[in-house]
Amino acid sequence: MSSTIRSDVEQDGALRRVGNLPAWGVRALLRRRITNPPQAASLHYIALLMFMAATLCGQQPDLRGIWKAPPAANENVESVAGKIAYVPAALAKKHANRPDGDPEHRCLQPGIPRANYSSPFQIFQTPDAVYIVYQDVHSYRVIPLDGRPHEDGIPLAMGDSRGRWEGNTLVVDVISLTGETWLDKAGNYHSDAAHVVERYTRKDQSTLQYESSIEDPKVFQKPVKINMTLQLDSKGQILEDECVEDAKGSRHHVSPFKK
Amino acid sequence: MQGIWRNLQLSAAFNVEAHEETYGAPAGLSVIVDPPDGKLPYLPAAREKAKDNWEHRGRDPVGHCHMHGVPRVMVPPFPFRIIQDRDYVVMLHETEHSLRIIPMDGRPHLKDYSSWDGDSRGHWEGDTLVIDVTGLNGKTWLDQAGNFVDENEHVVERLTMTGPNTIQYEARVEDPTAYSKPWTMRVTLGRQPKKTELIEYDCIEGERDVVHYPK
Numbered sequence: 001m002s003s004t005i006r007s008d009v010e011q012d013g014a015l016r017r018v019g020n021l022p023a024w025g026v027r028a029l030l031r032r033r034i035t036n037p038p039q040a041a042s043l044h045y046i047a048l049l050m051f052m053a054a055t056l057c058g059q060q061p062d063l064r065g066i067w068k069a070p071p072a073a074n075e076n077v078e079s080v081a082g083k084i085a086y087v088p089a090a091l092a093k094k095h096a097n098r099p100d101g102d103p104e105h106r107c108l109q110p111g112i113p114r115a116n117y118s119s120p121f122q123i124f125q126t127p128d129a130v131y132i133v134y135q136d137v138h139s140y141r142v143i144p145l146d147g148r149p150h151e152d153g154i155p156l157a158m159g160d161s162r163g164r165w166e167g168n169t170l171v172v173d174v175i176s177l178t179g180e181t182w183l184d185k186a187g188n189y190h191s192d193a194a195h196v197v198e199r200y201t202r203k204d205q206s207t208l209q210y211e212s213s214i215e216d217p218k219v220f221q222k223p224v225k226i227n228m229t230l231q232l233d234s235k236g237q238i239l240e241d242e243c244v245e246d247a248k249g250s251r252h253h254v255s256p257f258k259k
Numbered sequence: 260m261q262g263i264w265r266n267l268q269l270s271a272a273f274n275v276e277a278h279e280e281t282y283g284a285p286a287g288l289s290v291i292v293d294p295p296d297g298k299l300p301y302l303p304a305a306r307e308k309a310k311d312n313w314e315h316r317g318r319d320p321v322g323h324c325h326m327h328g329v330p331r332v333m334v335p336p337f338p339f340r341i342i343q344d345r346d347y348v349v350m351l352h353e354t355e356h357s358l359r360i361i362p363m364d365g366r367p368h369l370k371d372y373s374s375w376d377g378d379s380r381g382h383w384e385g386d387t388l389v390i391d392v393t394g395l396n397g398k399t400w401l402d403q404a405g406n407f408v409d410e411n412e413h414v415v416e417r418l419t420m421t422g423p424n425t426i427q428y429e430a431r432v433e434d435p436t437a438y439s440k441p442w443t444m445r446v447t448l449g450r451q452p453k454k455t456e457l458i459e460y461d462c463i464e465g466e467r468d469v470v471h472y473p474k
C-alpha cells in the first residue's frame with residue numbers, strides 16, 4: 001500500500017516536470033505506466049490519467065462566474081453553520097454585540113469567511129492564482145497557488161490566503177485576520193487568532209459548494225463549520241459599491257446608478 | 260500584460276501639467292501630450308474651478324477616502340495588478356482596494372451608471388488594449404493639484420507593451436462641458452519586482468466624514 005502511495009506521488013512529481021514535453025515524451029510516460037500499472041484500484045488509475053490530461057492541457061477546475069450565497073447566511077451564520085459553541089467569556093461578548101456595532105456599519109471590509117455571503121462575488125483564474133472580487137465595498141483577494149508561504153504578521157481585514165487544488169476542490173488557507181470583522185449581522189464573531197480553511201467545489205454549471213472551517217480557540221470550543229450552496233448569476237455584473245459613513249456612524253451605500 | 264505595475268512618472272500624481280516643486284511633491288513635466296503645449300484645454304468656467312480647487316486642495320476626494328476615478332487611478336504611487344482571464348481583463352489596485360472588471364466580450368455599457376471608476380469595456384486593437392470608460396460620476400480630480408473632470412467625462416484608454424517590463428498608458432479624455440476639445444495624457448507603467456504583492460490598503464477615517472462628500 002505504502003509503495004502505491006509513493007508511486008502516485010512520484011507520478012505527480014513526474015507530471016509537473018514533463019510540463020510541455022513533446023508528445024513522444026508523454027507517450028513514453030504513458031506507455032511505462034500502462035505496461036507497469038500500480039497495484040491500486042483501476043479507478044484511481046483512470047482518475048490519475050484524467051488529472052494528467054488536464055494538467056498537460058493546462059486546465060484547472062473552472063470556478064469562474066458570479067456567485068450568490070443564501071441571504072440568510074449574512075443575517076445569521078448559524079443558518080449555514082449550526083449552533084456555534086463559544087467559550088463562556090466569548091459567548092457573553094457575542095450576546096453584547098448589538099447590530100449597530102456591526103463592522104459593516106463602519107464600512108469595513110467584510111473579512112473572511114463573511115465576504116463569501118455578504119454580497120455577490122466573481123471568481124477569476126490564471127494558472128498561478130485565483131482571484132475573488134467581492135461587490136461589498138469593492139474588496140478582493142489574491143490567492144496564490146504556487147505554494148509560497150503565508151505573509152504573516154500584518155493583520156488584514158481580508159486575511160492572507162494561500163490556495164491549492166485537491167482534485168476538483170480549491171482549498172484556501174487563510175491566516176493574519178484581524179479581530180475586527182464579524183461573521184454576520186447577528187453579532188457572531190471571531191478573534192484575531194482565527195484560522196480559516198475554505199473549500200470551493202463546483203458541483204455543476206450553476207452551483208458552487210462552499211465549506212469552511214474556522215478554528216479559533218480564543219472564542220470557539222470547537223471549529224465552526226460553514227457549509228452552503230452558492231448559485232451562479234450568469235447575467236449579472238459586479239457593480240461599484242462605495243460605502244460612506246456619516247457623522248453619526250451610520251453607513252450609506254452609494255448607488256452607482258443615476259437617480 | 261499580466262503582473263504588478265506602477266506608474267513611473269509619479270509627478271503626474273501631483274499635477275498632470277508641468278509644475279514646480281511644492282512641499283512634499285516633486286516638480287514634473289506635463290504628461291499631457293495633446294494638445295502639444297501640454298496644458299489642459301479648460302473652458303473658462305472650468306479653469307476658474309480648477310484654480311479654486313488648487314486653493315482648497317483639502318477637498319481632494321482621494322483625501323476623503325473616495326476612489327481615484329479614471330484616469331487618475333493609473334498614476335498614484337501604489338502598485339496594481341493586471342489579470343487577463345478569457346473574456347475579462349481585471350485591474351486590482353492597492354489604493355483603496357479599488358478595482359475594475361473589464362469585459363472583453365463586446366457587451367454594451369451599463370445604462371445610467373455613475374460611479375468613481377466607471378463602467379469599462381475593452382477590446383484589442385493589434386497588441387493594444389483599448390478600454391472605453393463611461394458611467395463616471397464627475398466628482399473625481401485628475402491629480403492632487405485640483406485638475407478635474409465633470410460628469411460628461413468619457414475616457415478611451417490605450418495600453419501598449421513597449422518592452423517586457425513597460426506599458427505605455429494613454430488616456431484620451433472627452434468632456435465637452437469642462438474642456439474646449441479632447442485631450443490626451445501619456446505615462447509609462449513599469450513592472451514591479453517579482454516579490455511584490457499587493458498589500459491591503461484600507462481608507463476608513465475619511466469615509467466617516469460624509470460632510471466632505473463631494474456634492
